[in-house]
Amino acid sequence: MSHTFSPEVVAEIQERARLGRSEVRGWGARRAVPGFDDLLILTAGLSPAPLEGRREPCDTRTVLGTRHAEEPVVLDIPITIAGMSFGALSAGAKEALGLAATMTGTSTTTGDGGMTPEERDAAKTLVYQCLPSRYGFDPDHLRAADAVEIVLGQGASPGCGGVLLGQKITTHVAYMRDLPEGVDQRAASRHPDWSGPEGLRVKIEELREATSWRIPVYVKMGAARVASDVRHAVEAGADVVVVDGMQGGTGAAHNVFIEHTGIPTLAAVRLAADTLRALGVQDEVQLVVSGGVRGGADVAKALALGADAVSVGVGALIALGCNSASDDTGADVSLGYRALGTMPGSCTACHTGGCPVGIATQDDMLADRLDPDFGAERVANYLRSLAMETTMLARACGKASVHDLDPGDLVALTVEAAAMARVPLAGTTWIPGVTG
């Protein structure tokens, strides 16, 4: 068997030959890259001593947007729900995410395509995205939001806007986005009205003026040239910087971008945190990190490396029912996966709109398979479990707040992870590139 032309590569080439175009799919990078699993947490021992794991208080309160906004976002937990659009997701899925965020005292985020009334009503704290394509962007929605997030790019396809294939551009979605029904939407890569760091500065001021400086302005970027982009965002006046690593998911993007662009979240979080520290704004500008966050250990490690909060996308969708073999009516939907050429547990066919569990679809029949209330309960349970695991790990490190975790609480299992996270290789004091 050829390593260069492995069975997967052969299948991919055959797929290109059949489709006449490069593969478009959902989710994030499938390839193995250095990640949070390559780090271990150094819990406390004799000194410092751990806190009682499930008893002593451990603060999870998280405040975002303290720099310029009159009303910063205050969250009960440092875990937020990432931007995913109505269009990529069904209205019921968006509502469920909003409800789950409210139940757990955190925020959710709109995504491209505008704000739906159901989502606004469901989410106590809602972040409104301002994306390059500006589909459905409305100043009334901006003023109704609790924060605005200027999106420069996303981890799944930094440097290239996402896509929404024609089967999801239904009458409703087309109306919200001012697009012809059924068109293969290719979102813009650059914002239409500004360019460069100085343009971003003026844009941020415009959004602040339109909201009377009330709500925080986040700037989200796909993790690529992290240090310079974070610096420019801070200098442009961002309250919060959101860095999305290459494991970050998408509703639909070109596979070549998903697998071959950007840098891993592990490297991005440390680069971003170090940049904020170098600029002296680590206590003024908050850092939110996303891209492949799955469990409480990932959250704890991200916070230890300098993040103030994380965002989850794919994880929240899985909790909602993504890749489940049955829907909310209890019916077995395995055949639906088979029709998409996939199976429960490994489906990334969000782009097709044929989601068997009613999440990544605009088909009313499929969307009915998701009960937003049941789904919200599952997502809330998932978010609570992440918070609980994070606090357990923080207590074990002797920390009374999850925000007190720091790089000294981590070691790396591999040289690569040690170099990226700038923590010692386990059992040594060696940080590649720092201590030799």
Add this chain to the structure above:
Amino acid sequence: MTSLPHPPDRRAGRRDDAPMAEVWLDAAAMTTREINGSLRALPSGRAVVTNPAGRHNLAVGLDAPLRVEIDGPAGHYPGGLGKRASVTVNGAAGFGVGENLMSGTVRVRGSAGQSAAASARGGTVVVEGGCASRAGISLKGATLVIGGDAGPLCGFLAQSGVILVGGDTGPHLGDSLYEAVVYVAGTIAGLGTDAVTEELNEHDVTYVKILADGYGFDHIRPEDVTKVVSARRLYHFDLHDNGAY
């Protein structure tokens, strides 16, 4: 068949409105935040912003039937993110004039920088002079009327709405258009990807005449404009179009 253009929005500031109270705001003595806060506090009437000196973000985010006059050159985004108001700049303006306008009017009595009326969803943006590159980019239902010339990539990715250019246009006009319509009174340096010319019909001539007469652009001869629309060849992915996207 390209959809017919919508009539220009005239909900704010009709010429025969009765005189109303005036407020004068001196930009030399006020911050941008103070100016915009004062404007947003007005339920209606007329306000004049003096000494703007190229200040960015003046009169953004308004949502009232106000008439705002910026008495001199403005910086970027004058009248951006607005609804219902009628904003006039007595001079040149920077980029993003009337950006994401929802309704009302933004009028520049000079030339404008890049991306005039970017992503505007309703209302009318009028630029009496010329526009730099990407005028009407990503337009989503608004009307953009340019008295002079328009730079490269005018109408880039415009989704719906109407652009009327009274002068000449630069290269790549209407690149990647969706359902917006572009009328050009002068010469076209070159069409963008997927943009084609289409024969005028009587509705086009009538509508161009309404716009030209309404905004005093006597040099535009409605029956002689060139109409540019999308060929709709790029609406769906096809490898054979690589390089055209």
